[in-house]
Amino acid sequence: MKILKSLMVTAAVAVALMANAAHAENKKIALVVKALGIGFFEAANKGAQEAAKELGDVEVIYTGPTSTTAEGQIEVINSLIAQKVDAIAVSANDTDALVPALKKAMERGIKVISWDSGVAKEGRMMHLNPSSNALIGNMIIKLAADHLPEGGDVAVLSASATATNQNTWIAEMKKVQDNYKGINVVATVYGDDLADKSYRETQGLIQSHPNLKAIIAPTSVGIVAAAQAVTDAGKIGEINVTGLGLPSEMAGHVKSGASKSFAIWNPIDLGYSATMIAYDLINGAEAKPGAELKMGRMGSVKLDENNEGAMADPFVYDASNVEEFAKIF
Amino acid sequence: MADAQLSPRNIPDRLQGRGARLLKSWEALLVIVAMAIFLGNSLASPYFLDPWNLSDATFNFTEKAMIAFAMALVIISGEIDLSVASIIALASTAMGYAVQLGFDTPALVAVGLGVGLLCGAVNGLLITGLGLPSIVVTIGTMSLFRGLAFIVLGDQAFTGYPSSFSWFGQGYVWWVFSFEFTLFLLLAVIYGVLLHKTNFGRAVYAIGNNQTAALFSGVRVGRVKFILFLMTGLMAGLASVCLTSRLGSTRPSIALGWELEVVTMVVLGGVSILGGSGTIPGVVLAALIMGMVTFGFGLLNVPGIVMSIFIGLLLISVIALPILWQHARRHFAH
Numbered sequence: 001m002k003i004l005k006s007l008m009v010t011a012a013v014a015v016a017l018m019a020n021a022a023h024a025e026n027k028k029i030a031l032v033v034k035a036l037g038i039g040f041f042e043a044a045n046k047g048a049q050e051a052a053k054e055l056g057d058v059e060v061i062y063t064g065p066t067s068t069t070a071e072g073q074i075e076v077i078n079s080l081i082a083q084k085v086d087a088i089a090v091s092a093n094d095t096d097a098l099v100p101a102l103k104k105a106m107e108r109g110i111k112v113i114s115w116d117s118g119v120a121k122e123g124r125m126m127h128l129n130p131s132s133n134a135l136i137g138n139m140i141i142k143l144a145a146d147h148l149p150e151g152g153d154v155a156v157l158s159a160s161a162t163a164t165n166q167n168t169w170i171a172e173m174k175k176v177q178d179n180y181k182g183i184n185v186v187a188t189v190y191g192d193d194l195a196d197k198s199y200r201e202t203q204g205l206i207q208s209h210p211n212l213k214a215i216i217a218p219t220s221v222g223i224v225a226a227a228q229a230v231t232d233a234g235k236i237g238e239i240n241v242t243g244l245g246l247p248s249e250m251a252g253h254v255k256s257g258a259s260k261s262f263a264i265w266n267p268i269d270l271g272y273s274a275t276m277i278a279y280d281l282i283n284g285a286e287a288k289p290g291a292e293l294k295m296g297r298m299g300s301v302k303l304d305e306n307n308e309g310a311m312a313d314p315f316v317y318d319a320s321n322v323e324e325f326a327k328i329f
Numbered sequence: 330m331a332d333a334q335l336s337p338r339n340i341p342d343r344l345q346g347r348g349a350r351l352l353k354s355w356e357a358l359l360v361i362v363a364m365a366i367f368l369g370n371s372l373a374s375p376y377f378l379d380p381w382n383l384s385d386a387t388f389n390f391t392e393k394a395m396i397a398f399a400m401a402l403v404i405i406s407g408e409i410d411l412s413v414a415s416i417i418a419l420a421s422t423a424m425g426y427a428v429q430l431g432f433d434t435p436a437l438v439a440v441g442l443g444v445g446l447l448c449g450a451v452n453g454l455l456i457t458g459l460g461l462p463s464i465v466v467t468i469g470t471m472s473l474f475r476g477l478a479f480i481v482l483g484d485q486a487f488t489g490y491p492s493s494f495s496w497f498g499q500g501y502v503w504w505v506f507s508f509e510f511t512l513f514l515l516l517a518v519i520y521g522v523l524l525h526k527t528n529f530g531r532a533v534y535a536i537g538n539n540q541t542a543a544l545f546s547g548v549r550v551g552r553v554k555f556i557l558f559l560m561t562g563l564m565a566g567l568a569s570v571c572l573t574s575r576l577g578s579t580r581p582s583i584a585l586g587w588e589l590e591v592v593t594m595v596v597l598g599g600v601s602i603l604g605g606s607g608t609i610p611g612v613v614l615a616a617l618i619m620g621m622v623t624f625g626f627g628l629l630n631v632p633g634i635v636m637s638i639f640i641g642l643l644l645i646s647v648i649a650l651p652i653l654w655q656h657a658r659r660h661f662a663h
Contacts, residue, residue: 036633061630063630064633066636070582070583071572071576071583074388074576076627079386079628082379082386082624083374083630094576094580097580100495100575100577
């Protein structure tokens with residue numbers, strides 16, 4: 001009986017797994033991701049393991065469905081409830097669909113938080129955003145100013161004119177603009193998050209603003225297209241492209257010098273912080289508006305009226321670290 | 330010529346002699362597999378043998394199994410319906426829309442079931458009316474139905490279902506028996522009787538074994554098939570009510586990929602993909618097996634991909650075993 005044999009092997013493996021499982025007194029924190037096998041989340045797990053090591057009495061269960069479905073995540077959450085884990089930290093595939101399952105988890109005394117991709121308010125105790133609009137707005141202009149000690153003209157290449165995220169970040173950027181002396185924002189153009197349109201808009205900027213020193217693109221599509229346009233126009237060294245981008249897509253442009261630095265969240269820090277917060281909640285900290293929760297080496301997070309908090313400034317990537325992170329996401 | 334009789338197309342549901350033994354050994358095999366998995370899970374995890382945990386675990390398969398019963402009949406008749414998951418999405422979207430219009434729970438259920446029936450009727454009309462192959466039609470409606478849901482919702486979600494609506498996916502009838510699991514048991518009995526004890530059931534087998542012969546024997550092939558597609562649509566509508574109630578929200582990606590899981594369940598249950606043979610008890614066992622495997626591996630935090638591999642191997646083994654057995658018999662007969 002082939003099947004029986006394979007079943008016995010499975011059972012044996014399972015028993016072995018159980019034997020390996022950590023000691024009973026350990027706090028079990030489950031890091032539930034959108035789907036397994038995604039570099040970004042593998043990196044978050046790395047951070048969670050780091051936190052577990054630091055804390056000592058924590059076992060991190062890194063798990064998630066095979067495809068990014070809410071139904072798959074609910075199956076995972078049900079099995080975690082059955083295992084009586086102490087906390088669940090989830091990056092949700094669906095804001096609303098997970099709520100009934102997570103509510104059940106909270107009823108059984110499990111601490112539930114969401115990170116990265118949030119769950120509706122009633123389905124979690126708190127949500128950890130990787131950053132906040134104000135921090136992002138400040139960071140994108142700081143990135144441009146850092147390489148312009150004497151000031152100069154900068155332009156913004158955004159996504160579409162109606163994109164909520166980008167508009168908020170640009171508005172936040174303009175609030176703090178005066179803190180950066182000599183930095184002059186001369187234009188804002190829209191590439192609609194299309195590679196070719198972003199490329200043409202950048203060409204337009206280069207031609208109409210001969211003194212342009214930097215382009216800020218707070219969109220991962222725009223920043224790559226802008227860097228390419230600057231490279232093709234032979235303006236490397238004259239115009240610095242910066243903003244928000246993915247290390248894997250930007251590594252080449254950082255190497256060529258078209259972009260001196262850019263920013264995006266650091267998934268390792270995110271996984272680390274989520275684990276730390278879950279641990280703080282298990283130990284009796286209360287998630288309520290105004291509360292401050294501990295995040296180990298990342299400091300602490302203050303919750304707003306929706307029980308949401310921002311982890312930190314976006315993480316800056318430059319020639320010194322972009323290669324390493326390009327392998328992750 | 331004894332060999333020819335053993336090919337799947339020639340095996341009705343209840344046979345005498347060797348065929349019957351073969352069929353019996355198949356379901357016996359599923360029972361053994363189910364018991365082995367149950368035992369393995371109980372040994373491997375201290376959390377498995379808990380009535381409430383097991384009750385939670387039934388949600389992994391009940392909705393899919395409701396559709397699998399109707400799908401089993403469709404496949405036995407020699408057809409297939411790949412649009413079921415998309416019907417769930419469209420029915421759920423329609424219910425979400427009805428909530429915005431201020432409909433209450435009974436009306437919502439009616440909308441869900443009604444949309445399911447309507448989708449089934451579209452499939453049935455195209456297949457029996459125009460004589461198109463069911464695999465082509467339902468691949469088409471698979472995109473069509475989900476496409477409609479995407480047009481209505483885009484990247485938005487419908488929420489705000491009335492609290493009484495949540496009973497279908499989250500309520501309990503008695504002790505640990507959830508509404509969904511009770512419905513699953515009830516439907517198993519209804520479909521078991523329908524397939525194995527009625528003229529309609531005999532007609533389904535007859536069509537699956539030889540459609541032309543069935544037609545000449547006075548079976549109204551078109552009508553039977555139309556009813557089968559109506560039933561699959563209705564079951565998908567029912568599954569949609571349960572799933573939407575359980576999630577408390579609707580997104581167009583709801584139940585993505587479920588059609589293949591339903592077909593897997595049916596085939597694992599011993600229904601011949603070529604049509605003509607299979608039983609409802611087999612499908613029930615397959616549903617229990619798939620549910621227990623998912624839950625048991627979940628308790629051990631085995632990655633989902635390992636679960637998929639295991640289900641795949643199980644499926645191939647269960648299908649290959651009778652064929653290997655047949656070869657072995659032939660070998661020893663000479």
